[in-house]
Amino acid sequence: MIAFLILLLFAVIFLVAGGVLLYFRNRTKQKSALMSQTETSNATDVTGIAPGTLVEVKGMLRCEEPLTSEMAEKVCAYYSSTVTREYLRPDHDDDNDVGSDRRTEIIAQNVQYAPFVVEDDSGSVPVDAEGAEVDARQVMNRFDRNTGNEGSFSLGGVSVNLGGGERTIGYRYTESILPVDESVYVLGTVQEGGVIGSPTSGEEGHRFVVSHRSEEAHAQSLGKTALWLGVGGAAALVLGVVLLVVGIIVLVS
Numbered sequence: 001m002i003a004f005l006i007l008l009l010f011a012v013i014f015l016v017a018g019g020v021l022l023y024f025r026n027r028t029k030q031k032s033a034l035m036s037q038t039e040t041s042n043a044t045d046v047t048g049i050a051p052g053t054l055v056e057v058k059g060m061l062r063c064e065e066p067l068t069s070e071m072a073e074k075v076c077a078y079y080s081s082t083v084t085r086e087y088l089r090p091d092h093d094d095d096n097d098v099g100s101d102r103r104t105e106i107i108a109q110n111v112q113y114a115p116f117v118v119e120d121d122s123g124s125v126p127v128d129a130e131g132a133e134v135d136a137r138q139v140m141n142r143f144d145r146n147t148g149n150e151g152s153f154s155l156g157g158v159s160v161n162l163g164g165g166e167r168t169i170g171y172r173y174t175e176s177i178l179p180v181d182e183s184v185y186v187l188g189t190v191q192e193g194g195v196i197g198s199p200t201s202g203e204e205g206h207r208f209v210v211s212h213r214s215e216e217a218h219a220q221s222l223g224k225t226a227l228w229l230g231v232g233g234a235a236a237l238v239l240g241v242v243l244l245v246v247g248i249i250v251l252v253s
Contacts, residue, residue, distance in 0.1 A: 028226040042121075062117050135210070
């Protein structure tokens with residue numbers, strides 16, 4: 001009976017994991033489909049489009065009051081700075097032997113936006129990127145091993161103590177930005193006043209995407225992500241079914 005319950009537990013875990021992976025695969029495919037189905041609009045045409053309409057624009061990102069990212073000190077219209085603690089957690093196996101699992105936890109994060117416009121040959125259109133799925137360019141990915149003398153640092157005006165204890169391996173600093181005066185792709189919903197922004201709760205199926213990559217490059221990345229999510233989801237479901245069948249066989253034998 002114990003063997004059956006163990007197999008049943010793992011079967012449920014894999015079945016749930018498979019379902020979650022396939023759910024995110026479908027969301028990724030929906031985003032890719034929206035991008036391919038939405039025609040590119042000229043920037044100046046957006047003001048004449050009814051609010052609530054899904055549009056996409058491509059051009060150069062211009063920002064009158066740009067930000068400076070905290071870690072890499074890059075000029076940008078958006079940045080996301082994150083500090084992640086990597087540490088070891090004791091793990092007991094079936095024989096009660098003690099090992100260690102490597103884990104991570106975000107100890108500080110700061111995300112900042114600045115108003116910007118997308119400029120093409122026809123003119124420009126303002127974008128309110130708050131709430132967007134931002135595909136930003138990574139400008140920092142640094143790992144500092146724990147020495148026990150890290151002290152503290154400030155992120156977003158908040159002081160954070162790095163004293164993570166003896167099981168702390170180190171700290172990873174990552175930062176991504178939307179650089180100014182470079183190409184940008186935006187898929188979003190027309191707001192009152194001709195601004196492109198987030199869809200409202202009633203606009204189901206709309207997405208809000210801002211990417212430093214071209215539409216084609218972003219769509220290709222989404223396609224690869226959807227493929228691997230599908231493979232992982234299908235494999236998890238198959239393994240879950242196999243474990244369930246084996247458990248039933250063990251129970252009735």
